[in-house]
Amino acid sequence: MRKDVALKTQSECARVSLASGSASQDILCWPFDHASPVTVKWLTDHRLLVTVFKTSPKTHELDPQWAKIVGVASGETQGVPVSELGKGAIPPSGPTKNAAGETAIATGKDGNLTLTVHGPAGTQTLLTVRDSNAGWGIQSGPACSPDGKWILWSDAGRLLVTTPGAQPSTRILSTAEVFGLAAEYGIQVFSQLGADLPLK
Numbered sequence: 124m125r126k127d128v129a130l131k132t133q134s135e136c137a138r139v140s141l142a143s144g145s146a147s148q149d150i151l152c153w154p155f156d157h158a159s160p161v162t163v164k165w166l167t168d169h170r171l172l173v174t175v176f177k178t179s180p181k182t183h184e185l186d187p188q189w190a191k192i193v194g195v196a197s198g199e200t201q202g203v204p205v206s207e208l209g210k211g212a213i214p215p216s217g218p219t220k221n222a223a224g225e226t227a228i229a230t231g232k233d234g235n236l237t238l239t240v241h242g243p244a245g246t247q248t249l250l251t252v253r254d255s256n257a258g259w260g261i262q263s264g265p266a267c268s269p270d271g272k273w274i275l276w277s278d279a280g281r282l283l284v285t286t287p288g289a290q291p292s293t294r295i296l297s298t299a300e301v302f303g304l305a306a307e308y309g310i311q312v313f314s315q316l317g318a319d320l321p322l323k
Contacts, residue, residue, distance in 0.1 A: 134152045134155055136151065136152040137150055138150070140296055140297060141322060142268065142273065142284060144294070147297070148322045150171065151193050153175065158177065159175050159176060159188070161173065161174065161175050161176070163313065163314050164212060169196070169316065170192050172190060172211065173192075174187050175187070190202075196320060224243055225241065226240065226241045226242065227239075227266075227267055228241060229276055238274070249287055249291040277312055
């Protein structure tokens with residue numbers, strides 16, 4: 124989320140980041156609305172589908188309001204017809220199993236978190252966090268990278284990259300926050316692409 128102090132406005136953006144953390148770029152921004160959760164999903168042609176939802180005050184169901192497809196490399200933006208809104212908008216949580224047959228599992232609530240990998244060789248704990256934040260809980264992920272070398276997962280918009288191995292490590296890829304109903308519904312807020320893109 125961006126804040127313009129002078130104009131007293133806030134905007135929400137879809138951001139593309141390299142998994143290495145070496146570069147990131149906001150590719151689409153729009154006025155922030157507390158009641159409008161958003162999803163992002165990579166398409167097969169390396170374009171990004173951004174869909175904004177609205178919540179019905181009576182039924183509390185989510186209805187797609189608008190969507191755009193963004194070419195990250197070209198910067199071109201294409202609107203999605205009303206008849207196609209919502210189709211394919213919710214990304215899968217990602218592959219939880221890598222080529223070695225290991226499955227990543229994250230469990231956590233109220234600040235306590237454990238990230239483990241289960242496979243033919245047994246179970247390995249990659250990360251354990253205790254009492255970090257009283258209201259902290261996992262909201263999406265984990266998802267194995269396309270090459271199976273690392274795991275991406277998120278909590279309240281914070282994207283974290285965990286690398287398994289003899290000495291597993293975890294680093295923060297993004298500290299953006301998810302506000303309002305996006306957090307309450309636990310909608311996926313990230314989508315992975317197994318390719319490098321030219322970012323600024």
